[in-house]
């Protein structure tokens with residue numbers, strides 16, 4: 123007899139803090155027991171009790187082709203059978219680095235790492251090493267991984283579980299991080315006027331996906347670019363989530379903003395642990411072994427992860443890939459909005475490429491405060507009712523959702539029919 127979700131969770135809690143290896147997997151804010159998954163295929167995955175779900179989390183973003191995409195699985199098997207790690211360079215690393223630089227014109231040099239956290243942490247160290255300055259600016263509700271310097275008023279699980287500024291981060295470290303309001307142009311201008319010569323870097327999610335989904339105003343990002351250039355600070359775009367998810371040109375292409383450094387993750391690893399940071403040649407050349415800023419990794423550029431990433435990047439370059447993905451995602455958000463309206467539920471939603479936000483408020487939020495003003499209880503009820511229906515959204519009102527290329531009309535229609543039933547019970 124296999125164990126139930128409840129039994130597995132109880133046992134996991136005996137050996138793993140909170141029963142999960144990343145806090146966002148816990149159902150702490152929505153209540154109930156986390157679902158333990160056994161297998162996935164395309165837009166669906168199955169829990170240990172045999173129940174199937176349409177997946178709108180996609181492993182928190184990487185699975186843009188859906189679960190167990192056959193070509194990705196095949197390259198992973200082929201490459202792994204020839205050796206899983208060498209700790210020495212491979213031709214495939216060159217291939218993916220070259221491809222990333224071709225796809226993103228702001229990248230002249232790129233280094234591979236194993237997680238978005240590492241990419242963010244390394245980019246900050248590099249920016250400090252390059253500028254000789256310590257202060258950085260981040261925005262409340264943005265999440266850039268769990269590096270000390272960036273875990274100040276952060277989004278994602280840090281926000282969901284009520285500790286946006288983590289215990290264990292020394293005050294001296296946090297004091298170098300200035301936290302400003304997302305989309306607040308005047309505040310950034312004021313801060314640069316006062317402290318511009320001390321600021322090493324501004325790091326920002328160009329489309330914030332860790333306080334639900336909040337789009338930057340073009341003016342906000344343009345102001346960041348102008349101020350960084352004027353004051354000799356570096357602009358770091360965190361495209362770990364948006365990179366190759368909102369479009370082939372990433373968010374920087376959509377907005378027409380050229381960052382000094384970019385951090386990438388999720389999609390570029392095709393569901394395996396890989397991330398990257400890159401940007402201007404003169405900055406990246408400060409990295410060891412060329413320069414004095416140290417950065418390293420036993421499994422960096424891991425051949426299996428690189429192979430999954432290359433195959434994923436190959437497929438998303440197919441003509442029309444992002445048009446189809448965007449249309450499917452918009453069909454979902456438009457359909458959910460219409461179903462809510464039909465039943466008089468206060469609700470709004472928006473999509474960018476294969477990424478979406480759903481909000482229990484009248485219109486999509488433009489700031490952290492507006493996100494916080496949405497109805498979290500309504501989200502929690504919706505989440506559980508949809509879960510019951512076999513539709514898996516992120517177990518938090520502060521996370522963006524994801525649609526994959528494996529989601530077709532059938533999956534979206536099923537989701538909308540479920541939402542219609544769920545919303546009808548509320549009116």
Ligand SMILES: Cc1ncc(COP(=O)(O)O)c(C=O)c1O
Pocket residue numbers: 236237238239240242265266267268327331332360361362363387388397
């Ligand atoms: C925008 C953003 N930056 C950085 C990270 C950190 O990436 P990782 O979880 O791979 O460390 C995440 C997600 O976790 C993210 O969404």
Ligand SMILES: NCC(=O)CCC(=O)O
Pocket residue numbers: 144145146147182183278279331332521522
């Ligand atoms: N949007 C939140 C994440 O992507 C985080 C995933 C994790 O920390 O497990």
